[in-house]
Amino acid sequence: MLLLGLGFLYVIQTTNQEQTEEIIETVEEEIEVIEVEKQEDNKNQVQSNSMSNPKAIIETKYGNIVIELLPDVAPKHVENFIKLSKDGFYDGTTFHRVIPGFMIQGGDPNSKDNDRSNDGMGGPGYAINAEFNEISHKRGILSMARSNDPNSAGSQFFIVVKDSTQLDRQYTVFGRVTEGMDVADKIVSVERDSRDNPLEKVEMKIKIVE
Numbered sequence: 172m173l174l175l176g177l178g179f180l181y182v183i184q185t186t187n188q189e190q191t192e193e194i195i196e197t198v199e200e201e202i203e204v205i206e207v208e209k210q211e212d213n214k215n216q217v218q219s220n221s222m223s224n225p226k227a228i229i230e231t232k233y234g235n236i237v238i239e240l241l242p243d244v245a246p247k248h249v250e251n252f253i254k255l256s257k258d259g260f261y262d263g264t265t266f267h268r269v270i271p272g273f274m275i276q277g278g279d280p281n282s283k284d285n286d287r288s289n290d291g292m293g294g295p296g297y298a299i300n301a302e303f304n305e306i307s308h309k310r311g312i313l314s315m316a317r318s319n320d321p322n323s324a325g326s327q328f329f330i331v332v333k334d335s336t337q338l339d340r341q342y343t344v345f346g347r348v349t350e351g352m353d354v355a356d357k358i359v360s361v362e363r364d365s366r367d368n369p370l371e372k373v374e375m376k377i378k379i380v381e
Contacts, residue, residue, distance in 0.1 A: 173215070179272075181195065187312065200368030203339035208326070212361060219348065224239050224240055224241060224243075225239075225240045225242070225249070225253060225379060225380065225381040226238065226239055226240065226349075226379070226380040227240055227252065227253075227256060227346065227377055227378070227379055227380075228377065228378045228379075228380065229351075229375050229376075229377050230375065230376040230377070230378070231266075231354060231358065231373055231374065231375050232374070233354045233357045233358060233372065233373070234351060234353070234354040234357075235350070235351050235354065236330070236347065236348055236350070236351035236352075236354050237348065237349050237350035237351055237353055238313050238346045238347065238348055239346060239347055239348075239349050239369075240252065240313075240345060240346045241255070241306070241344070241345055241346055241347070244302070244304040244305075244306060244344065244345070245302040245304060245343050245344065245345035246302070247299055247300065247302060248299060248302055248315055248324065248343050249344040249345050249346070250325075251295075251299055252328070252346075253379050253381075255295060255326055256377040256379050257379055260280065260326060261277075261278055261326070261375060261376070261377040262375070262376045262377065263283045263374055263375075263376070264277055264278055264279060264280060264282050264283055264374070264375060265277060265279075265282040265283075265290070265369070265372045265373050265374050265375065266358050266369065266373045266375065267279055267282040267290040267291055267368050267369075268291060268329075268366075268367045268368060269358055269359045269360075269361060269363055269367055269368075269369055269373075270359070270367050271332075271359050271360060272332070272333050273331065273332065273333060273335060273359075274330060274331045274332060274333075274335065274358050274359070275328045275329060275330050275332065275355055275358050276291075276316055276327060276328070276329040277327070277328065277329075277373075277375060278292040278316070278326045278327040278328045279291055279292070279326070280293045280294070280295075280326065280329050282372075285368050287364075287366075287368055289312075289346065290366075290368055291327070291366075291368075293326075294326050294327065295325050295326045296325075297321075297325060298322055298323045298324060298325055299315075299322070299324045299325065300322045301317075301322050301324070301343055302343045302345070303322040303340045303341065303342075303343055304319075304340075304343070304344055305340075306344040306347075307334075307336050307339050307344075308331050308334070308335040308337075308338040308339055308342070308344065309331070309334050309336075310331060310332060310334055310338055310346055310347070310352070311330070311331070311346055311347055311348035311352055312346075312348075313328060313329075313330050313333070313344070313345060313346035313347060313348065314328065314329055314330075314343060314344045314345065315327070315328055315342060315343045315344045315345060316329050316330075316342070317342065317343075321341075324343060330348060330355050332352070332355050332356060332359050334351075335349055358373050361373060
């Protein structure tokens, strides 16, 4: 009987059952070792990619939210977010929509003024095509807001404070919070009006670390 395992060809004499069982056991042990090594390699690769991804620091009066951006799954959205951040586009904008048990949303330039009626309606003057991906909208995920048109994202984004898998593959995930979810929890709990706009402005400033 022939047993082929990971490049090793073993000729097993069927007349010796004990030798056969010993060889099979040896091959299984070798396979287990190789599988463990593969898992470690994959884990190290994920950690390496994570370390190389750009970071965004959202500064607020409640503290900082640190986000790992994910260019591998949404390159255009990450590129746009980085550009707007570096240009100072987000500085002075607010989290204009906060819904407990769901998410906090910000990034609208209209929120810089004192007219609350137009908050949530602004953008950078252009739109980005959707980059829907397989990352689920779990707590701490950064995703892009849009209108009914899937290809209408611009500058507004949101951070989910509770798993919201109903949004999967309908909104573009492009980052995840690595530090500061306690800050997001504070923001989502502030007193708000009937449009879920905080009564007291929660302004932000965004820095990029590459």
